Amino acid sequence: MRYSLFFCLIALFSTTAFSEAESILKFNSSIDETRYNALIEELRCPKCQNQNLADSNAGIAVDLRNQIYSMIDQGLSDKEIVDYMVARYGEFVLYKPANNAGTFLLWYGPLILLAFGLLAFVLIIRSNRKSLRKETK
Amino acid sequence: MKKLLVFIPLLVFAVLGSIFFMQLGKDTQYMPSALIDKPLPSVSLVDLHTNGIVTNDGLPSGPYLINFWGTWCPACSIEHNYLMALSEQGVPIVGIDYKDETSEAIKWLQERGDPYSHVLLDELGNFGVNMGVTGAPETFVVNSSGVVVYRHQGVVDDVVWETMKGYFK
Numbered sequence: 001m002r003y004s005l006f007f008c009l010i011a012l013f014s015t016t017a018f019s020e021a022e023s024i025l026k027f028n029s030s031i032d033e034t035r036y037n038a039l040i041e042e043l044r045c046p047k048c049q050n051q052n053l054a055d056s057n058a059g060i061a062v063d064l065r066n067q068i069y070s071m072i073d074q075g076l077s078d079k080e081i082v083d084y085m086v087a088r089y090g091e092f093v094l095y096k097p098a099n100n101a102g103t104f105l106l107w108y109g110p111l112i113l114l115a116f117g118l119l120a121f122v123l124i125i126r127s128n129r130k131s132l133r134k135e136t137k
Numbered sequence: 138m139k140k141l142l143v144f145i146p147l148l149v150f151a152v153l154g155s156i157f158f159m160q161l162g163k164d165t166q167y168m169p170s171a172l173i174d175k176p177l178p179s180v181s182l183v184d185l186h187t188n189g190i191v192t193n194d195g196l197p198s199g200p201y202l203i204n205f206w207g208t209w210c211p212a213c214s215i216e217h218n219y220l221m222a223l224s225e226q227g228v229p230i231v232g233i234d235y236k237d238e239t240s241e242a243i244k245w246l247q248e249r250g251d252p253y254s255h256v257l258l259d260e261l262g263n264f265g266v267n268m269g270v271t272g273a274p275e276t277f278v279v280n281s282s283g284v285v286v287y288r289h290q291g292v293v294d295d296v297v298w299e300t301m302k303g304y305f306k
Contacts, residue, residue, distance in 0.1 A: 046168060047271040059236065060271045063262050088269040090171035 025069055032072050039068050039081060042096055046089045170277075170288035171269050177203075177283055178267040182257035185234060185242060191257055193283070200305045201229040201254070203277040204293075205265060207237040208245045210273040216292045217249050223298065224252035228305075232256045235265050235273050278304045 027033040037054070043064070045056035053061050053068070064085070071081050085093050097103045105112075172178075177193060184191050204220060206213040224230055232253035234242045239258060246256065259265055268277065271290065278287040278301050287304040289297050 046269070049166065049168070058272075059262075060265075063266060067266060086171065088171055088266060089271075090169060090269070092168055 028073065035078060036069060036072055039072075039078065040065055042094070043068075043082070043085055044093045044095050046093060052095060166290070168271070168290070170285070172277070172285045173288065175285055177279055177285055178264075180257070180264065182233070182259060182264055185239065185246075185256035185258055191255055195255070196231060196279075196283075197229040197254060198281070199229070200278065200280050201231055202301070202305075203231045203233060203268070203279060204253070205233045205235045205259075205268075205270050205273045205275045207235045207273045208241040209237060210235075212292050213274045214249075216274050216294075217252070219293055219295075219298075220252040221250050223293075224254075229254045233259050233264060235259050235270065236262045276301075280304065280306060 025033075025036070027036065040054040041052055043053045045051045045053050045058055045061040045064075047058040047060045048056050051061075053065055067084075068081055071084065076084075082094070091098060097106055099107055177196075180191060180193050180196065182191055183189070202223075204216075206216070220230060230253050232255065234256055236259065239260075242256070242258075246253075257264075262270075268275075269288075274292060276289045276293050276297075277285050280286050287301055289301065291297075293301070
């Protein structure tokens, strides 16, 4: 019990230390800061592939965060920044995949499956009703 | 008809199962390069030996390799002997000293030999980002029309060079 409390405390302090390190970045406006945070959440680290840029401490993630920061500072739009990353690291870096022919199943596959499910559901209910009617007759 | 419907779940299972099975054992870190079949991004880097700026015009005219390395990178020291052998075979290699200390790099090349036709300095890693590099070592094949045709992440050895050779023209 005492140990777990101790670890909780450590965890608490380590996160505050981390957020302090990040808050050194100075933004022109709070909109820019929100955009920066949204972008590093949404872009995937190319090195440690199950983390986004915000979570990763890999060298390349630090570089890309700095790159995004300076691009926002230069007044580039979100789209320009995302295009810049895709041009260099491929669509792989998008945690929110683009909506195109190649990703059609990814976006609409679940809906198609749901439609199939609903269809099966309706058909089964109907056939059950029919057989019920026959029985009552 | 009804009897056939019963087999749909089994069929779906078989299809999914074979798809998943084919994915087993694949390199999960493999990431295709976005640069393949695109011209080499613009280069403007300082040459370690001459201190002059090298641009795309200063790079080899025939096919060549671009190798990202750094003295901080353990895999690069494993790779180094193989690069030496390649350069002795006459393969031009442009070395990008990636996010490194120049003095360390000079020492490294003096101690182990210099396999590179040019050693260009990318201290901040900006050129690395333009090439879509995620670390070192990484090696690109640029063909004689200046187009990037192949990228390998990790150590170059006999097996990798066999594949690269096919693109090296």
